[in-house]
Amino acid sequence: MRQMMVVMSTMEQWSSLKSLQQQSSGDKHLKFTFSSLGPNQICDLTVDGRSVSLLYADLNQDMTEEGISQALDGCFKSCTDGVSTFLLLIQGGHYTKRERRMLETLQAHFGAEALKYLVVISLEGGKVADTLDDALLELLNMCNGRYCRITSSAARDELGALLKVLDRMLAENGMTGYTEAMLIEARKRSTEDSAMQILKRKVQEVKEQERAFKQQMQQQEERRAKEMEELKARHAEERKKEAAEKKQCETKKESLEEAVMSHGAMLQLQMSASDDDDTEAVSVILLGLSGSGKSSALNLILERAGNQYSINESSQEPPQPTLFCERKEAFAAGRRLILVDTPELWDEDGLEHLDLLKDCLALSLPGPHVFLLVLQLGRFTQGECEMLGHLQRIFGRDFAEHAVVLFVRFDCDQRRPQGINDYVAGAHATLQDLIRKCGSRFYELNVTKSQNALSYPQVKDLFLGINKLVASHGGRSYVTRRFSVQELQGRKKGIGERKEGALEGNYLLRDA
Structure with missing residues (x-):
């Protein structure tokens, strides 16, 4: 038709x-x-x-x-x-x-x-x-x-x-x-709603009459009670004035003591706390092989968290390969979100890059709370088959309990692309086992130009899934026993100082 x-x-x-x-x-x-x-x-x-x-x-x-x-x-x-x-x-x-x-x-x-x-x-x-x-x-x-x-x-x-x-x-x-049947049903509901509104209005009128009668009786009682209260109030006012001067002196003394204590506590907090208070933030580390779409997903999540739709999206250059760990922040789903982008944390022989591992953990403080395993939809290589084993050796055996799988969909020529649930149902057994070990937590994100608007509800579902996983662990972050918190805090401070030094060096070069 x-x-x-x-x-x-x-x-x-x-x-x-x-x-x-x-x-x-x-x-x-x-x-x-x-x-x-x-x-x-x-x-x-x-x-x-x-x-x-x-x-x-x-x-x-x-x-x-x-x-x-x-x-x-x-x-x-x-x-x-x-x-x-x-x-x-x-x-x-x-x-x-x-x-x-x-x-x-x-x-x-x-x-x-x-x-x-x-x-x-x-x-x-x-x-x-x-x-x-x-x-x-x-x-x-x-x-x-x-x-x-x-x-x-x-x-x-x-x-x-x-x-x-x-x-x-x-x-x-x-x-x-x-259809016409839907229109008939909508009009029927509208008629029923109108009849219900009339009935509710009549019930409300009866309630108003009853309320008016009760109010009249209550006003008479309140008048009698008010006369008694005024008499009591005059006596209470006299006693109140007698105690006012004494209380005023005590209040001034307590205020001065409280101000001194508050100032001391603030100084102690400033000395012990870091420059940026991340205690209420949720920290997410993005993990995956090169080309899986981590940076594309990160950029799109940041845009959607800010309710932004790019106007010249077709002219955007593809993200460059990630060479070092980078931290981004956004405010999403009612809370502060820390996102850490990473390159591959191990080489072709499966040996971990220790410095990169420390960097990503340091930048994710006070987390990490969630690990986001990024896979390109339609691609599942031998390296990705072995990925979960590498990550468990690096982060610990309990890694999968804090992990979420994110499938990134790039441009395709299909008029009706395959749904994510159908894709997972027909996926390789190793991929299905990976998802099962991650608690069957998986989401989809379109980074295509033609399907751009569909990413808004997808990012919203991803935020809800992240918050749900964090809540299931009582808001506690994942503990990596290989490094102490003090060591990671020191490394985070060093990364910040190196960035400040690099920015200052670039500024001096421009002025030279």
């Missing part, structure tokens, strides 16, 4: 979509055909032989909620011979009050079920938001990250990505799309 999308947007955004027709007129693989059907406008879009019809009703700014509902309902009823879904157009990543009003009307008329069949498109031809605001991020989370950006310079590829997102949405939620 034909795929048809009910479009929610202002006339300005619909006109921006129309302008793509002129800008892409020379591309034979991309075709726009605009027509009218009664009060509605239709755009038949064809990308590389794939077609979808967009139905739009003019939603002007002065429309009431009832008018918006009738316009959307008219578009939906025009989709009788196709698979119906919904499309929200925004401009440059800006989610305004007008679009929020349209979404609220959609949910009120079509029910929460409509969000399962919703895709958000940002038309980016002018001013573009640096980051997505909280309201839009919450919407993307509810519609499972279905967010596409369309620019005139890459319209064909980005519209092709939209069709892939549409296929995945239908595969996950039902190939029939949003």
Whole structure:
């Protein structure tokens, strides 16, 4: 059946979509055909032989909620011979009050079920938001990250990505799309909710009458009690004044003593504590072979922790190979997060690099709390088969109890990539054994350009998994008996001094 999308947007955004027709007129693989059907406008879009019809009703700014509902309902009823879904157009990543009003009307008329069949498109031809605001991020989370950006310079590829997102949405939620039966059920629930509200209102009125009567009786009792309290208060005030001067002197004395003690405790704390207090932080060490995607995953986690979506993501250079341990920090899932990136901690003969091991443990203080084993999805080599054995020899036999497996997915040509659960179920026996020893804790992270928006809920799930693992150990960090805390603290201080010296040297060279 034909795929048809009910479009929610202002006339300005619909006109921006129309302008793509002129800008892409020379591309034979991309075709726009605009027509009218009664009060509605239709755009038949064809990308590389794939077609979808967009139905739009003019939603002007002065429309009431009832008018918006009738316009959307008219578009939906025009989709009788196709698979119906919904499309929200925004401009440059800006989610305004007008679009929020349209979404609220959609949910009120079509029910929460409509969000399962919703895709958000940002038309980016002018001013573009640096980051997505909280309201839009919450919407993307509810519609499972279905967010596409369309620019005139890459319209064909980005519209092709939209069709892939549409296929995945239908595969996950039902190939029939949003149906008339769903609309009938939504209206039925709305009617039932209205009847329940009327009943609740009547019950509330009865309660208010009863409350008013009780309040009247209580006021009479309070008046009598107040007269007694005023008499007692006059006597108490006299006694209070007598004790006030004595208490004032005692209070001044106690305040001075407390200030002296507080100042002494603060000096002692400053002498004993490190420069940066990490006691409430959760520390994570990223481990894996070269090329597994540790640095790519780390960069994406830092972006998502800051609610950032890169605007020029396609022009970013791939991360360089990691040569030394590096510490990054972010605030995620309500707590401070320390992330330590590492190169390989052992050589081809399985011998550990002792200095790198000490560095990663020192930089992870007061942890480590969690070890993140990074594997590239679809690649499991002999080196990765032996990885768990190397890590247990380096960190200790209890290493796997604090480990989480993270699969990194890079760009692929599959229209419907294999799900992570299916991949693990059919994986090599050694990989399945590794995951089992790590408590069957595994997550997936897309670092692809075309699937970028899907990484937002994935990073959120990863944070929840990390916090859950830390909580299961009572918030305690992993203890490595090979090195003392004092030795690691000294090494961490030395790393900081070397970095400061390198920065100062670079500064002097620039001035020379």
